[in-house]
Amino acid sequence: MAKRATVADVAALAKVSSATVSNVIGNRSGKVSTRTRQRVLEAISALNYTYNENAATLRSNKSNIIGLVIHDLSNPYYTELIAKINRQLAKKGYATILACSDENLESQQSYLHLMQRHNALAVLLCPTWDTSGEHLAAWHDLSPTITFLRPVGSHESDFIGIDNYQAAYDLTRQLIADGHRQLAFIGGSQSSRLRRQRLQGWKDAHEDAGISWNDAHILYCSSSMSAGSAAVMQLFQQTSDVTALVCYQDIVAFGAMNALHYMGKTVGGEIAVTGFDGLSDAEGWLPSLTTAEVQIAVLAEHIVDRLLARLEKPQEPPSVTLLHAHIHWRASSHGDVDSSHAR
Amino acid sequence: MAKRATVADVAALAKVSSATVSNVIGNRSGKVSTRTRQRVLEAISALNYTYNENAATLRSNKSNIIGLVIHDLSNPYYTELIAKINRQLAKKGYATILACSDENLESQQSYLHLMQRHNALAVLLCPTWDTSGEHLAAWHDLSPTITFLRPVGSHESDFIGIDNYQAAYDLTRQLIADGHRQLAFIGGSQSSRLRRQRLQGWKDAHEDAGISWNDAHILYCSSSMSAGSAAVMQLFQQTSDVTALVCYQDIVAFGAMNALHYMGKTVGGEIAVTGFDGLSDAEGWLPSLTTAEVQIAVLAEHIVDRLLARLEKPQEPPSVTLLHAHIHWRASSHGDVDSSHAR
DNA sequence: TTGTATGCGTTATCAG
């Protein structure tokens, strides 16, 4: 294992100073002549030189590391999002340190600490539910935090989220307009703020239509297909008059549809099902799933853009962005419709 | 944004030398008296000192970063695995830089380069299919590579994988023993070596039982539920005599079952379905899915153990580990059985 | 047990 070549080695071979080599590497414009740059590049390749990020970060106090801390890696929505963010950052030359808090605040804080130790330029955070403003304030001075999807109360930081209330309201209103009178709301956990927003939209759509809901039709379940199945099986053991299921997430909706099929009920005709997320599998599901989508690519783009803007102007006041979901009306919520046209 | 405190600052406040502070931080046993350590720890907390990994890595030439490069982040099997590996490494004090190659060799190589620039201690790699030994050799000298799940031809590196052939063989043999004569094999891509292994097991089980298979019943599809649905819809448009589906992955099996339900066929009784992976959703699916499982936690543990062993003894010859899958026989492959007993 | 001195590989400063 031969020692790695250093800037000094390259400089020696190219017969220039190490400062010049550094300028070539850093691509600092107008600092070095074309001829010299050429010689340096040749030397770099001849020596198989590898840049040392640690030394550079130490000296310049600017790393190329972005921390990405998330609470859940088992939900495809998040993993697709991570993949997209990761790719966009890599394209800009940043490396991502990933951490998963597993909905554990202590673990999240320890990961945030880790990011600081590595001089992370910034941290992208989808926080645990019990995260409060004070938990972030400590880090925010050192590297800016951008939160997404889950808002943190009482803290001034950039936030990119989704207009959950409106999407749930629109979904529910349309189902009611379609004639449904007994609707269920399936999924989410008690501590979830997102769930509260979506559920509020569901309730308000009821109220505005002048119909009442049944609290027994509001069920919690964890974020998995089997949990969705189980919840729906339970629901129909108690009641049989529900005709529409508004699911908290697409994966819960998949599980719900699985349970309905299993019980011999026809999804789309007999019982309407809607999801939330716009997973790519929603369209190819049988029947295809009506869902409220904020394209993951769009969300990722907003997050990365906000990050870059924040790095440019650290002092600007934080901004809050709410992305509007597009509802894809598909067969799962209407017997014979199978298009993405908004109605 | 106040400047971060350094070892020197801590040393000054605690009235000791920087070397002593370093020893306290590094927890080097027996190097510092309890009284002094106490003073140093107080100073650290008083100054809100944060360790600088970059400086430490530069000086000692030993980072705490493990690279994790994977080809796919949309498959829950991989993301669950990543989450587990991540957690275990964090517990040992390592940070993980995650990268997703998206099955693109060039992108993978650029990420491996990134890991080197950060002085990654080691790299855990699930390589793209077109990765060959030479692609890894260049990095392997600097930081050892441990490959998993997908073998790389012609390269001597540590490898942790699954005995795919045997599991597929066992699954298929049992289905044949159950009386099935027309079996299909669904899923995987043409370039996949894993697929070849599993398919070979499927074929050999046929041969050993003295029955023949139909090449039209061997279908490719990508790794998603909807792709599985589509493949099965297509299969049954051509033929109707297939009674058992051996699916390449659990998610493909989920999609397949969705399609079967949709066509009004009874899974378990009329048509048997088996998966591969042992996703947690497999058990809660309706009907529950027969699958060949290597517990993700166990796999993660093997990978991390191998990594630690490699860091201990860099010169040991590389080792290849094949984990044996356990087959959970569940309702999807047998009308009324719903247990995990091997038969 | 504690302190002193040096260097890791890079970038920043300033002089030529």
Added chain:
DNA sequence: CTGATAACGCATACAA
């Protein structure tokens, strides 16, 4: 445009 030199924060060999 190029070069000499210092400094980033820490770990380590060695001296005390």
